[in-house]
Amino acid sequence: MPVTLKDIANRVGLSVTTVSRALNDYDDVSPATKALIRRVAQEMGYRPDATAQKLQKGRTDTIGFVIPTFGPRFSDPFFSEFLAGLGNQASEENFDVLVSTRAPGPEEDEAYRRLVESRRVDGLIIVRTRHHDPRIAYLADQRFPFCAFGRSDLGVDFPYVDVDGTQGLREAVGYLVGLGHRRIGYIAAPGNLMFNTFRLQGYRQGLEEHGIPFEPDLVVEGDLTERGGFQAAQKLLARHPTAILAGNDLTALGAIRAAQEAGLEVGRDISVIGFDDIPLAEHTHPPLTTLRQPIYQIGKTVCRMLLQVIRGEPVPDGHVILSPELVIRQSTGPAPAGE
Amino acid sequence: MPVTLKDIANRVGLSVTTVSRALNDYDDVSPATKALIRRVAQEMGYRPDATAQKLQKGRTDTIGFVIPTFGPRFSDPFFSEFLAGLGNQASEENFDVLVSTRAPGPEEDEAYRRLVESRRVDGLIIVRTRHHDPRIAYLADQRFPFCAFGRSDLGVDFPYVDVDGTQGLREAVGYLVGLGHRRIGYIAAPGNLMFNTFRLQGYRQGLEEHGIPFEPDLVVEGDLTERGGFQAAQKLLARHPTAILAGNDLTALGAIRAAQEAGLEVGRDISVIGFDDIPLAEHTHPPLTTLRQPIYQIGKTVCRMLLQVIRGEPVPDGHVILSPELVIRQSTGPAPAGE
DNA sequence: TTGAAAGCGCTAACAA
DNA sequence: TTGTTAGCGCTTTCAA
Numbered sequence A, B: 001m002p003v004t005l006k007d008i009a010n011r012v013g014l015s016v017t018t019v020s021r022a023l024n025d026y027d028d029v030s031p032a033t034k035a036l037i038r039r040v041a042q043e044m045g046y047r048p049d050a051t052a053q054k055l056q057k058g059r060t061d062t063i064g065f066v067i068p069t070f071g072p073r074f075s076d077p078f079f080s081e082f083l084a085g086l087g088n089q090a091s092e093e094n095f096d097v098l099v100s101t102r103a104p105g106p107e108e109d110e111a112y113r114r115l116v117e118s119r120r121v122d123g124l125i126i127v128r129t130r131h132h133d134p135r136i137a138y139l140a141d142q143r144f145p146f147c148a149f150g151r152s153d154l155g156v157d158f159p160y161v162d163v164d165g166t167q168g169l170r171e172a173v174g175y176l177v178g179l180g181h182r183r184i185g186y187i188a189a190p191g192n193l194m195f196n197t198f199r200l201q202g203y204r205q206g207l208e209e210h211g212i213p214f215e216p217d218l219v220v221e222g223d224l225t226e227r228g229g230f231q232a233a234q235k236l237l238a239r240h241p242t243a244i245l246a247g248n249d250l251t252a253l254g255a256i257r258a259a260q261e262a263g264l265e266v267g268r269d270i271s272v273i274g275f276d277d278i279p280l281a282e283h284t285h286p287p288l289t290t291l292r293q294p295i296y297q298i299g300k301t302v303c304r305m306l307l308q309v310i311r312g313e314p315v316p317d318g319h320v321i322l323s324p325e326l327v328i329r330q331s332t333g334p335a336p337a338g339e
Numbered sequence C: 001t002t003g004a005a006a007g008c009g010c011t012a013a014c015a016a
Numbered sequence D: 001t002t003g004t005t006a007g008c009g010c011t012t013t014c015a016a
Helices: A005-012 A016-023 A031-044 A050-057 A077-092 A106-117 A134-141 A165-178 A194-209 A226-237 A249-261 A279-283 A295-310 B005-012 B016-023 B031-044 B050-057 B077-092 B106-117 B134-141 B165-178 B194-209 B226-237 B249-261 B279-283 B295-310
Strands: A062-068 A096-102 A123-127 A146-149 A160-163 A184-188 A219-221 A243-246 A271-276 A289-292 A319-322 A325-327 B062-068 B096-102 B123-127 B146-149 B160-163 B184-188 B219-221 B243-246 B271-276 B289-292 B319-322 B325-327
Touching: A005 A016, A005 A031, A016 A031, A050 B050, A062 A077, A062 A106, A062 A295, A062 B077, A077 A096, A077 A123, A077 A249, A077 A279, A077 A295, A077 B062, A077 B077, A077 B096, A096 A106, A096 B077, A106 A123, A106 A134, A123 A134, A123 A295, A134 A146, A146 A295, A160 A295, A165 A184, A165 A194, A165 A243, A165 A271, A165 A289, A165 A325, A184 A194, A184 A226, A184 A249, A219 A226, A226 A243, A226 A249, A226 B279, A243 A249, A249 A271, A249 B279, A279 B226, A279 B249, A279 B279, B005 B016, B005 B031, B016 B031, B062 B077, B062 B106, B062 B295, B077 B096, B077 B123, B077 B249, B077 B279, B077 B295, B096 B106, B106 B123, B106 B134, B123 B134, B123 B295, B134 B146, B146 B295, B160 B295, B165 B184, B165 B194, B165 B243, B165 B271, B165 B289, B165 B325, B184 B194, B184 B226, B184 B249, B219 B226, B226 B243, B226 B249, B243 B249, B249 B271
Parallel strands: A062 A096, A062 A123, A123 A146, A146 A160, A160 A319, A184 A219, A184 A243, A243 A271, A271 A289, B062 B096, B062 B123, B123 B146, B146 B160, B160 B319, B184 B219, B184 B243, B243 B271, B271 B289
Antiparallel strands: A096 B096, A289 A325, B289 B325
């Protein structure tokens, strides 16, 4: 049985209150008793009960994070990287992280409600923000602390970090055009994701800047998984692009696989560019040219901002937009002659 | 302000007790009041306070998982896959998962103590068991529920799932020998990991079975990261192996990179085999031959067994040893002639 | 069938 | 400087 304040109080013949105050270093306890109580607490191996403290203080010192997941072999390394940043920052500030894994959709929204309503966490992290994101609408409505990786179109104010996907895609298109590509396909993310809109916009702007007409046929929707990328790329390849931009790295990997199965050599017959720069992007076959976002850092930053909100502190720079960095590896090359 | 039992009680003019019992479907509440209370609770949007329930019930309905992590760009996709299985199983059984991310070592052990002592979780998951694992010694000593992915040498009984690394490595060696390899290097995991011992044993048995003398020089220790694998492989390459076995897939990726930087073509000039079959193993350059373990399923199983322990149920098959499956891709091939 | 009271372990007004 | 009391929100004896 764990040692409680009462046990200590009985042992030293003082009240629970005094013990509590001594242990919390209040200055209205005599140094002598303070020392005594501390020593005894130490001896008895006392540890405060987190649950009781939570109940009393009305806070849980815990933040929640719902990871979108699809089941076996669909986990996105992006999230381990993000979680590492998030978790390390949280533990630095003595917070715990409660993780739920849910497939995106109603179940996921339900997980958010549950965490809020049961008061299990003091704040929530949102990733992959959506158009009219019900999670954001809900949390803002409840005035529940949250922080997002991604912007929103809901017109509510909240702290976020995002990456400028528009600029990123424009840059990527420009880079490809510079290599002589003109038929550039795009495997989009699901249309309800905010970042998809920005990236698609960048894609179109990039084409326009170089006088390349936009062809709706060259845009296919993926689902951010490798398999989805594979299938989308198969459709796309029928339209003979010389380059493919992908909504994220996993999608790009699927596209690479599809191209290779079609007998193409990626980096020579066709170019592929991803988005994220997950740690493994440099170890694919061929190594993946991609738009890097500093995932780990973003996880840390998002966590830090959320804790500021929770503590009621101002969040000096609550709207961070980072520029993705085009990392050129071997999955891209000059457009094949002819075609 | 969240609605409490008291609010409902005031509203319907009954006691908190009755409200509580009605909501928990006790059969000593009249159907009429039960219906009334339920309706009002519904209207007012009542949700029980998880913390208060925990304090009262003495359980948290939460399990803890400490993820070994090293910082930016070192996260192992293995863990996202494992966490997905763990989390999905937990939520199926209405449990939450509290995640800590810590670098392996004293800090990590400390995280375990903290979770136990503060009674924040009802049970813990351990991965990558170690020799004389202090976490296991501690938890067993405290009689705290836990379940592990990996065996122990401590002679204490606890439920676990493990993969037969000895058999796996023997098989891998056999496969390589069949391809004509005789100088087979091994990039070990850290020596304190249980699974390293089993795999190393399998490696040696495999060599022995084929009459190949064991050369200590052909074993180099890695740290399970890609970078570690890269460095270890560089040392190893100086001793001119024709094949390299790696402690896990990330290590194998590092080895592949090292080989390529040394001007070797992997799959032709040198063969590399990993362990895990992380989802991306099939997308490396070249696709990785590896020993597959069903990570997602293992996560689910380990979670299920832990919840059985927590609930005080028997764990019918608490000692699961799975056979890894050799998945042959293109990172392996016949030993180069000559040499 | 309902309610009063106690208690889970802790903190914090307020008294002494 | 210390103790008494109350209360966080809930569950659960025990009485009524």
